[in-house]
Amino acid sequence: MLARVAENVYWMGRYLERIDDTARLINATTHILIDSHRDTGFSWPVLVDVLGEDSERFIKEEHSASERAVMHCLIAAENSTASIRYSCSQLRFNARCVREVIPRDIWEELNGLNLFMQEQCLHASNRHKRYTLMVEVIRRCQMVIGVMDGTMLRDDAYHLFNIGRLLERADMTSRIMDILILHQLLPASGPRGQRGIQWHAVLNALGGVESYQRYVTREDERSDVIDFLMSCRVFPRSISYCLDRVREEAAFLPHNDSLLATLEALRRQMDDQDLAVLDVEGLHALIDTLQSGLNDIHTVLMSDALRLSVA
Amino acid sequence: MSDVLALEQYEPYAGFFDELVETRGTPRPHALPIARFIAEQGGSALVERQQLLDDTIRAMGVSFTVYSDSQNIDRSWPLDVVPRTIPSGLWKRTSDGLKQRLEALNLFINDLYNDQRILKAGVVPASLVHESRNFLAPCQGITPPHGVWAHICGTDLVRDETGQFLVLEDNLRVPSGVSFMLENRTVMKRVFPELFARSTISPVDDYPRQLWSMLASLSPRPDDTPVIVILTPGIYNSAYFEHSYLAQQMGCYLAENTDLLVENDTVYLKTLRGNRRVDVIYRRVDDVFIDPDVFRPDSVLGVRGLMGAWRAGRVAIANAPGSGVADDKVIYAFVPEIIKYYLGEAPLIDNVPTFLCMDDKEREHVLANLDSLVVKPANESGGYGILIGPRSTEQERAEFAEAIKAAPRNFIAQPTLNLSTSPTLCDGQLEPRHLDLRPFVLQGAELYCTTGGLSRVALRRGSLVVNSSQGGGSKDTWIINDEG
Numbered sequence: 131m132l133a134r135v136a137e138n139v140y141w142m143g144r145y146l147e148r149i150d151d152t153a154r155l156i157n158a159t160t161h162i163l164i165d166s167h168r169d170t171g172f173s174w175p176v177l178v179d180v181l182g183e184d185s186e187r188f189i190k191e192e193h194s195a196s197e198r199a200v201m202h203c204l205i206a207a208e209n210s211t212a213s214i215r216y217s218c219s220q221l222r223f224n225a226r227c228v229r230e231v232i233p234r235d236i237w238e239e240l241n242g243l244n245l246f247m248q249e250q251c252l253h254a255s256n257r258h259k260r261y262t263l264m265v266e267v268i269r270r271c272q273m274v275i276g277v278m279d280g281t282m283l284r285d286d287a288y289h290l291f292n293i294g295r296l297l298e299r300a301d302m303t304s305r306i307m308d309i310l311i312l313h314q315l316l317p318a319s320g321p322r323g324q325r326g327i328q329w330h331a332v333l334n335a336l337g338g339v340e341s342y343q344r345y346v347t348r349e350d351e352r353s354d355v356i357d358f359l360m361s362c363r364v365f366p367r368s369i370s371y372c373l374d375r376v377r378e379e380a381a382f383l384p385h386n387d388s389l390l391a392t393l394e395a396l397r398r399q400m401d402d403q404d405l406a407v408l409d410v411e412g413l414h415a416l417i418d419t420l421q422s423g424l425n426d427i428h429t430v431l432m433s434d435a436l437r438l439s440v441a
Numbered sequence: 442m443s444d445v446l447a448l449e450q451y452e453p454y455a456g457f458f459d460e461l462v463e464t465r466g467t468p469r470p471h472a473l474p475i476a477r478f479i480a481e482q483g484g485s486a487l488v489e490r491q492q493l494l495d496d497t498i499r500a501m502g503v504s505f506t507v508y509s510d511s512q513n514i515d516r517s518w519p520l521d522v523v524p525r526t527i528p529s530g531l532w533k534r535t536s537d538g539l540k541q542r543l544e545a546l547n548l549f550i551n552d553l554y555n556d557q558r559i560l561k562a563g564v565v566p567a568s569l570v571h572e573s574r575n576f577l578a579p580c581q582g583i584t585p586p587h588g589v590w591a592h593i594c595g596t597d598l599v600r601d602e603t604g605q606f607l608v609l610e611d612n613l614r615v616p617s618g619v620s621f622m623l624e625n626r627t628v629m630k631r632v633f634p635e636l637f638a639r640s641t642i643s644p645v646d647d648y649p650r651q652l653w654s655m656l657a658s659l660s661p662r663p664d665d666t667p668v669i670v671i672l673t674p675g676i677y678n679s680a681y682f683e684h685s686y687l688a689q690q691m692g693c694y695l696a697e698n699t700d701l702l703v704e705n706d707t708v709y710l711k712t713l714r715g716n717r718r719v720d721v722i723y724r725r726v727d728d729v730f731i732d733p734d735v736f737r738p739d740s741v742l743g744v745r746g747l748m749g750a751w752r753a754g755r756v757a758i759a760n761a762p763g764s765g766v767a768d769d770k771v772i773y774a775f776v777p778e779i780i781k782y783y784l785g786e787a788p789l790i791d792n793v794p795t796f797l798c799m800d801d802k803e804r805e806h807v808l809a810n811l812d813s814l815v816v817k818p819a820n821e822s823g824g825y826g827i828l829i830g831p832r833s834t835e836q837e838r839a840e841f842a843e844a845i846k847a848a849p850r851n852f853i854a855q856p857t858l859n860l861s862t863s864p865t866l867c868d869g870q871l872e873p874r875h876l877d878l879r880p881f882v883l884q885g886a887e888l889y890c891t892t893g894g895l896s897r898v899a900l901r902r903g904s905l906v907v908n909s910s911q912g913g914g915s916k917d918t919w920i921i922n923d924e925g
C-alpha cells in the first residue's frame with residue numbers, strides 16, 4: 131500500500147471512532163442532567179473541553195453556555211472540529227481518497243453515514259430528537275465496523291484503520307476521565323473508595339455500565355471506575371485494552387521498531403503506577419502522561435512506520 | 442387510467458429516429474417487453490422508480506466533480522429511468538466497425554512515429570501531421586508492445602434520422618465515462634430487477650477484467666504478475682471517481698505522481714513496504730504533463746524520467762504518449778482513407794460528413810453556411826468552443842468566421858445532425874430527448890469492445906449537448922438479443 135493511502139486509512143479509523151464516541155457522550159451527559167440534582171452544577175460547555183476544544187473561548191465567542199449552543203457545536207456546526215458533522219465530512223473525505231483499498235459495501239456505508247448526518251444534523255432541536263439521532267449515528271458507525279469485519283482483507287490498511295480507532299478511543303476515554311470525572315463530577319479528592327462519583331453516567335458514555343457491574347462483582351470488588359477505565363484488560367474501552375490491541379495491530383506493520391518501543395514505554399508507565407494510592411492531583415498527572423504518550427505514538431507512527439514527514 | 446397511457450401518448454419528433462418506438466404507440470420489436478412494462482407500471486410508477494434510482498445513486502456515492510466558483514463540488518450522477526435499447530444484431534456490426542477503426546488508427550499512429558509511409562503515399566497531407574501540436578517528437582522511432590499506441594478508445598457515436606450509426610469523434614487521449622456505464626447497470630439492476638427477467642440483455646460487467654488483461658498484455662515482464670498502476674492527477678480531478686473506481690474494480694494501485702519515482706529507467710511505486718517496480722501505467726493525465734523533463738516543464742502532475750523508462754521499453758504507458766496525434770478533428774476526416782490504406786477494407790461505420798476549413802473550397806462553403814453548420818475546433822474536448830449554427834447569434838458567427846480565417850487548420854464543420862431520440866422522463870412525462878453513445882474499445886494483444894457503452898442524453902428539450910459538465914444526463918444502454 132502507498133504511504134499516502136495509509137495515512138488516509140488511519141484517519142478514517144480515527145474519525146469513525148470520534149463520531150461514535152461523541153454520539154455516546156452526548157446521550158450519556160444528557161442522562162446525567164436528567165438524573166442530577168440542581169446543585170451538581172453540571173455545565174454543558176465542559177463537553178467542548180472533552181472534545182479537545184477550549185470551553186472558555188467557546189463561551190466568549192458564542193456568548194452562551196446553554197445546552198442548545200453546546201449541542202450545536204458538538205453536532206451540527208459545520209466549522210467546529212468538535213462536531214459530529216465535521217467528523218463525518220472528514221470521514222468521507224478520507225474514504226474518498228482510499229476507495230481503491232476498501233470494498234464497495236464499506237464505501238456505501240460510510241457515504242450513507244455522511245449523507246444521513248449532513249441531512250439530519252439540524253433536526254436535533256429537542257432532547258428526544260437528539261437522542262434518536264445519536265442512537266442512529268452510533269448504529270451506523272457500528273454498521274461500518276461490522277461490514278469491515280466481514281469483508282476487508284487483513285492487510286496493512288485494516289491494521290492502520292484499527293490503530294486509528296484504538297488511539298482515538300484511548301484518547302477519548304482519557305479525556306472523559308480527566309474532564310468529566312476529575313473536574314466535574316468528583317466532589318472531593320480522596321483515595322480509592324471515597325471517589326464517590328457519578329460513575330454510572332460516565333460508564334454509560336462508554337457503553338460499559340453492565341460490563342463494569344459484572345467485572346466488579348465477579349472479578350475485583352475493590353476496583354472503582356477509574357481503575358476499570360484505566361487498567362481493565364478485558365473492557366474494550368479501557369486504556370489498557372486499547373494499548374494492548376494497538377500493539378497487536380502494530381506488530382503487523384513494517385518499520386515498526388520505534389512504534390513498538392514507544393507503545394511499550396507508555397504501557398510500562400501505566401502499569402507501574404498503583405492507582406490505589408493516587409489522589410486527584412496524582413490522577414491528573416497520570417492522565418497528562420497518558421495523553422502525551424498517545425501523542426508520541428501518533429507521531430512515531432506517521433514519521434517511522436508510514437515515513438511521512440510530520441509538519 | 443391516464444397512467445397506463447404514458448407510453449401511448451409518447452410522441453416522437455417528426456424527422457428524427459426514435460430508438461424505442463417506430464411511431465406513436467408502436468414500439469420497435471426488440472423494445473416490446475420494455476414498452477409493455479412501462480405501460481403496465483404506468484407513468485407514476487416510473488416517477489417513483491426514478492426517485493428510488495436517484496436515492497440509490499446518492500447512497501452509492503456515484504458522482505462527478507464540477508468546478509464552480511473555484512470550489513469543487515461532487516454532484517450526483519444523473520441517470521434516466523428509461524433504458525436505451527439497441528438490438529444485438531445491429532450492435533454486433535457496430536462493434537466490429539469500432540474494432541476495425543481502432544486497429545487502423547493504431548497502425549496509423551505507429552506509422553507516423555516510424556516510417557510515415559502514409560504521408561509519403563500522399564493519403565494524408567504531411568503538413569497536417571507535422572504542424573499538429575499532438576505530434577510529439579520524443580515519441581519518434583518507438584514501437585510499443587503489439588505496435589499499439591491507443592489502448593483505450595472512447596469513440597462517440599450518434600444515430601442519424603435513418604437510425605444508422607455514425608462516428609462523431611475518436612477519443613484517444615484519456616477518454617472517461619466507463620465507470621458510469623458500469624454503475625448505471627448496477628443501479629438499474631437494483632431498481633428494476635424484474636425488468637431484466639423479460640429480455641435477454643447482455644451484461645457489461647466484464648470490462649474491468651478485460652481492461653486488466655489488456656494492460657497486463659503490455660507488461661515488459663510477461664512472465665510475472667504485472668504491477669499495474671492508474672496514474673491520477675488527484676482527488677480534485679473531475680474524473681477522480683472513475684480513477685478510484687477502476688482501481689478498486691481491478692484491484693490495482695491508484696497513484697499520484699509523487700507516489701512514483703524513476704531510477705535507471707525503471708519506474709517504482711513508493712509503498713509502505715519499500716519501492717515496487719511498476720510494469721504498466723494507465724495514465725489519466727494528459728501526455729504532455731507526464732514528464733516535466735521532456736514535455737511541459739511546468740507540469741506538477743508528472744514524473745521525472747518517465748519518458749526515458751518508456752522509451753527504454755521498461756514500462757508500458759496506456760495510452761502511449763503521442764497517441765493524441767490521431768485524435769484531431771482534421772485527422773478524423775481522413776479516417777475512412779486510413780482504414781482503406783492499412784486494412785484494405787471499406788469502413789464498417791461511416792463518419793459524419795465533415796468540411797475541412799484548411800481546404801479553400803470547403804472553407805468557402807463553411808463560411809457561407811455558418812448558420813446551418815456545427816463548427817468545431819480541431820483540438821478541444823468536452824463540447825467546449827463549438828458553434829452550433831442554427832442556435833447561434835450573428836455576433837457569434839462573425840467571431841467564428843474571423844477565427845476560421847485566421848487559423849483554418851484549427852477548424853472543421855459538420856452539418857447539424859438529426860440526432861436520434863429516446864423517451865426520457867422529464868417532469869413526470871416521457872418526452873423525446875437526443876442522445877449519443879460512447880462505447881469503449883480496448884486494444885493490447887487483442888481487440889475488445891464494450892457491449893453498448895455510455896449513453897448520454899441532452900436533458901433540455903431540443904438540445905444536442907450531452908456533456909454531463911453542461912447539464913447532460915445518461916441512460917443505461919441495453920443490447921437486447923434479437924437474433925434468437
